[in-house]
Amino acid sequence: MRATIIHAPGDIRVENVPAPKITASTDAIVRTVAACVCGSDLWSYRGVLPVAEPQPIGHEYVGIVEEVGSDVSTVRPGQFVIGSFVASDNTCPICRTGYQTSCRHAQWVNGAQAEYVRIPLADGTLVAVPEQPAEDLIPSLLALSDVMGTGWYAARAAEVKPGSTAVVVGDGAVGLCGVIAARELGAERIIAMSRHASRQKLALEFGATDIVTERGEEGVARVKELTNGIGADSVLECVGTQESLHQALQSSRPGGNVGFVGFPHGSQIEGQELFFSHVGLRGGPAPVRAYLPDLIDRVIGGRINPGKVFDLTLPLDEAAEGYKAMAERRAVKTLLRP
Numbered sequence: 001m002r003a004t005i006i007h008a009p010g011d012i013r014v015e016n017v018p019a020p021k022i023t024a025s026t027d028a029i030v031r032t033v034a035a036c037v038c039g040s041d042l043w044s045y046r047g048v049l050p051v052a053e054p055q056p057i058g059h060e061y062v063g064i065v066e067e068v069g070s071d072v073s074t075v076r077p078g079q080f081v082i083g084s085f086v087a088s089d090n091t092c093p094i095c096r097t098g099y100q101t102s103c104r105h106a107q108w109v110n111g112a113q114a115e116y117v118r119i120p121l122a123d124g125t126l127v128a129v130p131e132q133p134a135e136d137l138i139p140s141l142l143a144l145s146d147v148m149g150t151g152w153y154a155a156r157a158a159e160v161k162p163g164s165t166a167v168v169v170g171d172g173a174v175g176l177c178g179v180i181a182a183r184e185l186g187a188e189r190i191i192a193m194s195r196h197a198s199r200q201k202l203a204l205e206f207g208a209t210d211i212v213t214e215r216g217e218e219g220v221a222r223v224k225e226l227t228n229g230i231g232a233d234s235v236l237e238c239v240g241t242q243e244s245l246h247q248a249l250q251s252s253r254p255g256g257n258v259g260f261v262g263f264p265h266g267s268q269i270e271g272q273e274l275f276f277s278h279v280g281l282r283g284g285p286a287p288v289r290a291y292l293p294d295l296i297d298r299v300i301g302g303r304i305n306p307g308k309v310f311d312l313t314l315p316l317d318e319a320a321e322g323y324k325a326m327a328e329r330r331a332v333k334t335l336l337r338p
């Protein structure tokens with residue numbers, strides 16, 4: 001089969017490799033219908049994370065179940081499925097609390113930018129769509145596999161409630177999906193922090209009511225101006241830098257909540273700053289699996305269209321260009337079709 005392999009930073013190749021096989025009775029093999037490049041894939045592409053040897057890459061996918069192990073009972077060959085980027089049993093005590101990415105048997109999915117992908121713990125990880133979806137729904141269903149689920153978690157972690165005010169820090173695919181989530185959870189005012197015209201436009205389309213282009217202290221001052229001088233009830237931090245985390249904490253009102261889903265890059269929180277802020281803080285890798293059934297319904301029912309974050313679609317064989325376009329910020333997010 002054809003599969004995307006990262007050989008070294010900046011060196012992405014699509015090659016012929018053996019197709020994956022069932023290795024445990026709880027596995028499924030999924031024929032990939034669409035996959036995509038994640039912002040986190042760019043860490044190894046940019047050399048922020050080391051690439052010791054050539055390795056398969058990709059963890060966001062939708063596809064058709066090709067084969068299941070003998071212990072798989074909730075999905076069957078022929079079904080169109082979506083799964084999280086972390087495989088989970090969905091039955092352990094942690095999964096039952098809704099934190100499937102911390103499952104006791106969690107396994108990170110990899111190798112999804114390929115014609116086939118092996119999904120461990122298929123019963124707990126994959127959710128079947130009721131019927132074969134229309135072609136135009138595929139990007140939005142694919143987005144649920146990571147970015148939309150992560151934006152949803154950011155809004156939940158920041159405790160967005162009906163009538164509340166939310167700030168979204170970050171205008172990448174996750175931040176834009178965070179705007180959708182804040183709107184769906186009933187935020188009355190949604191302030192998107194963005195300096196890019198095309199992303200501002202999409203944020204407004206997704207439900208943002210205000211755009212703040214300033215950053216740092218100026219950005220915080222602008223948010224305060226828009227929120228009666230006190231800051232927002234909920235802040236979704238979707239970047240992961242020191243500056244963005246600080247901006248998120250400062251943009252929250254006393255007693256507000258920050259949901260942080262941007263992977264932290266050396267960011268630190270000072271104890272007294274957090275103590276005196278009265279801000280609640282929750283983050284981590286999003287338990288996407290918990291939200292899949294609800295989000296699938298919202299996509300199929302036409303309530304949300306997170307697939308609009310994909311602004312570049314390429315055949316799988318052109319994955320290298322998909323990475324390059326994202327690394328050079330010519331694309332927000334690349335969709336790959338095997």
Ligand SMILES: [Zn+2]
Nearest residue numbers: 092095103104
């Ligand atoms: Zn579990």
